[in-house]
Amino acid sequence: MKLKESRTYENLARSYASECQARTRYEFIEYGARYNDYKNIADIIDEIAYQEFNHARMFYTFIQDGEDEQIDNIEIVAGFPFREKWDLCDNLRLAAEDEANEANIYAEFAATAREEGFPEIAQLFEDVLQVEMYHKEIFTELYNQFKNKTLYKKEEPVTWICGDCGYMATGTEPWDECPLCKAKRGSIKLILNAQKVRFNMKDK
Numbered sequence: 001m002k003l004k005e006s007r008t009y010e011n012l013a014r015s016y017a018s019e020c021q022a023r024t025r026y027e028f029i030e031y032g033a034r035y036n037d038y039k040n041i042a043d044i045i046d047e048i049a050y051q052e053f054n055h056a057r058m059f060y061t062f063i064q065d066g067e068d069e070q071i072d073n074i075e076i077v078a079g080f081p082f083r084e085k086w087d088l089c090d091n092l093r094l095a096a097e098d099e100a101n102e103a104n105i106y107a108e109f110a111a112t113a114r115e116e117g118f119p120e121i122a123q124l125f126e127d128v129l130q131v132e133m134y135h136k137e138i139f140t141e142l143y144n145q146f147k148n149k150t151l152y153k154k155e156e157p158v159t160w161i162c163g164d165c166g167y168m169a170t171g172t173e174p175w176d177e178c179p180l181c182k183a184k185r186g187s188i189k190l191i192l193n194a195q196k197v198r199f200n201m202k203d204k
Contacts, residue, residue: 006116011109012063013074015125018102019056021080023049025098028084029091036088037186040163041142041151044190048135055128062121089146096139103132137194145190152185161189 003009026049034042063071081098084091110125145151152160153173160174161167165181174188 001116003118006118008109008113008116008118008121009063010074010076011112011125012059012121013076014078015106015109015128016056016059016063017076017078018080018105019052019059022098022102023052023056025081025084026052026095029088029095032086032088032091037184038088039184039186040188040190041088041146041186043163044138044142044192048138051131051135055131058124058128062124089143092139092143092146096136096143099132099136099139103129103136106132134194138192141192141194142190145192151190152188154191158191163187163189 026045030042030045030049033039033045063074081094081101083094106125106129110122110129113119113122113125155172157170157172159168159170162178162181162183164183164187165178167178167180169175169179174185176185177183178187
């Protein structure tokens, strides 16, 4: 089967559109976090947005690699979320839900690609799926810490690090203003369990 004649071809186009929109939604959230002085939340989301850009780039690449002629248009029918508004806490929750929904869709797309004889594209969907589940964990943890006011308050002492200058101090709560560079609390690197788990998995 030729890629252009398959459902996988349309699924690649839908996925490309989805990743482009996700990137822009996350840039909206990143802007809101930075505007409200949550610099390190913004930095985490900015990194996720860049990863979504690269997902879109790979979906686009597979579409282009399957065609010798110029592609003027691909007709797709799909629904995309427009739920996020301007509340940072709600947006973190909604972003986690969006990532989970994307992962479920990519699992279906991967199965379709294998059925249609495109194992490399199926692997692409499966690889992106894993990253989206990690994104869901990050957004969920950011949401829970933000909602429960535990971004900068822990039950046990931890090492807090200023993202601007590298100053470190240990305690259950960090400084309001960095003693070294005077950066605001929002510049402190956040402590997320999801990131620790992912880094530990890489080391194994």
